[in-house]
Amino acid sequence: MTNALSRLLADRDWLLADGATGTQLFNMGLSSGDAPELWNADHPDRIHRLYSDAVNAGSDLFLTNTFGGNASRLKLHDAQDRVFELNRLAAEIGREVADSAGRPVIVAGSMGPTGDIMVPMGTLTHESAVEMFHEQAEGLKAGGADVLWSETISAPEELKAASEAAKLADMPWCCTMSFDTAGRTMMGLTSAALTALTKRLPQQPLAFGANCGVGSSDLLRTVLGFDGSDIPIIAKGNAGIPKYHDGHIHYDGTPDLMADYACLARDSGATIIGGCCGTTPDHLRRMRAALESRPRGERPTLQQITAKLGGFSSESDGTDGAGPAPRVTRRRARS
Amino acid sequence: MSDEEDDIILSELDDEELVAQMFDDLYDGLKEEIEEGVNILLERKWEPYDILTKALVGGMTIVGNDFRDGILFVPEVLLAANAMKGGMAILKPLLIETGAPRVGKMVIGTVKGDIHDIGKNLVGMMMEGAGFEVIDLGINNSVETYFEALDTEEPDILGMSALLTTTMPYMKVVIDQMVEKGIRDNYTVLVGGAPLNEEFGKAIGADAYCRDAAVAVETAKEFMTRKHNQLAAG
Numbered sequence: 001m002t003n004a005l006s007r008l009l010a011d012r013d014w015l016l017a018d019g020a021t022g023t024q025l026f027n028m029g030l031s032s033g034d035a036p037e038l039w040n041a042d043h044p045d046r047i048h049r050l051y052s053d054a055v056n057a058g059s060d061l062f063l064t065n066t067f068g069g070n071a072s073r074l075k076l077h078d079a080q081d082r083v084f085e086l087n088r089l090a091a092e093i094g095r096e097v098a099d100s101a102g103r104p105v106i107v108a109g110s111m112g113p114t115g116d117i118m119v120p121m122g123t124l125t126h127e128s129a130v131e132m133f134h135e136q137a138e139g140l141k142a143g144g145a146d147v148l149w150s151e152t153i154s155a156p157e158e159l160k161a162a163s164e165a166a167k168l169a170d171m172p173w174c175c176t177m178s179f180d181t182a183g184r185t186m187m188g189l190t191s192a193a194l195t196a197l198t199k200r201l202p203q204q205p206l207a208f209g210a211n212c213g214v215g216s217s218d219l220l221r222t223v224l225g226f227d228g229s230d231i232p233i234i235a236k237g238n239a240g241i242p243k244y245h246d247g248h249i250h251y252d253g254t255p256d257l258m259a260d261y262a263c264l265a266r267d268s269g270a271t272i273i274g275g276c277c278g279t280t281p282d283h284l285r286r287m288r289a290a291l292e293s294r295p296r297g298e299r300p301t302l303q304q305i306t307a308k309l310g311g312f313s314s315e316s317d318g319t320d321g322a323g324p325a326p327r328v329t330r331r332r333a334r335s
Numbered sequence: 336m337s338d339e340e341d342d343i344i345l346s347e348l349d350d351e352e353l354v355a356q357m358f359d360d361l362y363d364g365l366k367e368e369i370e371e372g373v374n375i376l377l378e379r380k381w382e383p384y385d386i387l388t389k390a391l392v393g394g395m396t397i398v399g400n401d402f403r404d405g406i407l408f409v410p411e412v413l414l415a416a417n418a419m420k421g422g423m424a425i426l427k428p429l430l431i432e433t434g435a436p437r438v439g440k441m442v443i444g445t446v447k448g449d450i451h452d453i454g455k456n457l458v459g460m461m462m463e464g465a466g467f468e469v470i471d472l473g474i475n476n477s478v479e480t481y482f483e484a485l486d487t488e489e490p491d492i493l494g495m496s497a498l499l500t501t502t503m504p505y506m507k508v509v510i511d512q513m514v515e516k517g518i519r520d521n522y523t524v525l526v527g528g529a530p531l532n533e534e535f536g537k538a539i540g541a542d543a544y545c546r547d548a549a550v551a552v553e554t555a556k557e558f559m560t561r562k563h564n565q566l567a568a569g
Contacts, residue, residue: 022501023500032449032505033449117453181409184405186453242530243534244503244534244539248504249500249504316405318405323405325406327362331343
């Protein structure tokens with residue numbers, strides 16, 4: 001199956017994705033607590049600007065403003081009946097921006113988590129998760145998205161549901177999980193386990209990787225952990241860590257640091273490289289310039305990553321067998 | 336060895352072995368086994384409060400520590416909390432009946448504008464696992480909602496959670512209003528959420544920032560001990 005993203009990936013050996021959506025929208029006046037997705041209908045000009053800012057800063061691919069655009073999330077704003085419409089609108093605005101860029105730019109339809117915990121511990125069933133993601137996927141497809149893009153997922157079961165939804169919608173699909181808990185996802189999945197999981201999904205992703213999480217050094221350790229994958233790797237790390245200053249919060253990662261991160265991500269094996277929370281167009285411009293001007297380097301060691309970007313949030317990420325082991329309980333020892 | 340011989344028969348274990356086995360069963364998230372263990376200890380005339388603190392809370396402390404240390408993750412903790420809940424359902428009426436001392440009470444909710452509640456739910460479950468009474472206000476709470484709950488529930492602890500950098504500052508709004516009303520010192524205020532850190536907790540005037548649910552439990556216990564000591568001294 002060829003599509004706009006697979007063709008671009010065949011032509012180029014790295015792509016610059018976009019940066020933060022939330023950070024940018026809040027700077028444009030979004031109030032906390034409001035659903036960003038409603039702006040697709042109420043303030044299309046601002047969403048147009050959000051996408052254009054990323055493209056003008058050099059992004060080859062950007063995500064639509066639909067992260068919380070599933071029925072479960074929109075229900076919190078009593079907009080659960082507007083899933084198709086809000087997703088279609090977001091992709092349509094994206095299409096306009098991409099088609100007038102004068103170079104190939106990919107519109108990736110963002111699909112964030114449902115926010116629910118899956119059965120048996122939570123309330124979300126596989127069927128309802130697939131249905132919700134599928135509804136969102138059809139809206140993104142109708143609006144002209146090139147590819148579906150699941151992001152910030154922490155549960156492997158939810159990733160499977162999203163993959164099945166992409167298959168139902170007959171759309172190419174990418175996915176990234178968020179490795180924010182001792183180098184694993186909140187649900188305990190390691191980077192190596194995600195690589196293995198991508199081979200067992202209902203639909204293989206076109207590319208997969210990590211987004212958000214803790215700092216950029218943690219994210220690169222995760223990317224190194226994807227070693228052994230034969231599909232392109234995505235790296236979308238935060239611009240540092242949020243800091244509180246006189247009533248405001250800002251991310252402490254400078255554009256220069258993100259430029260170093262981008263090149264290290266490429267050296268670590270990532271093909272699609274972008275930012276997440278706190279990453280502004282200024283960061284993206286510096287990342288693009290660095291990726292274009294600096295030569296590829298050797299695959300970095302963990303020590304080289306921490307030397308350039310700072311320390312990790314945990315000693316082990318669960319892939320090196322060096323982390324602490326769980327308690328051996330008597331029943332488990334016998335089984 | 337046959338399966339029969341391999342099985343652990345809880346009623347055949349002496350008290351010490353049984354409590355150790357219940358620690359294991361909480362760790363493995365085995366609800367029915369925990370319920371059975373609680374019932375056996377009740378038959379052996381254990382005080383409900385002792386079952387709570389020595390068997391259940393003791394076991395959940397191990398779960399909490401391994402969660403804090405990145406050994407166990409959310410799914411295992413949810414299972415353990417669920418098993419704990421099974422035991423608590425048996426003990427709760429008996430604890431009230433016997434007038435057992437209260438471990439502590441917490442009102443918890445995500446702040447106005449924030450609808451992310453997985454972390455907050457985890458803290459609630461782990462706090463219950465530690466024997467606390469938890470009043471969950473859910474998501475998107477205004478100063479007014481928090482104050483109303485403080486008034487009617489009379490908790491020891493107020494817990495606030497935020498996942499967004501844009502909603503974090505609202506915690507300060509709540510604390511400032513508590514100071515203004517002169518009620519700040521009546522409560523221990525704990526804050527948490529992915530983008531927060533200790534520096535932020537201090538800057539807004541919270542008693543403590545809790546990195547995760549396990550730390551929240553440890554911190555809450557510590558503040559309750561301090562409170563008891565103060566009462567005893569005063």
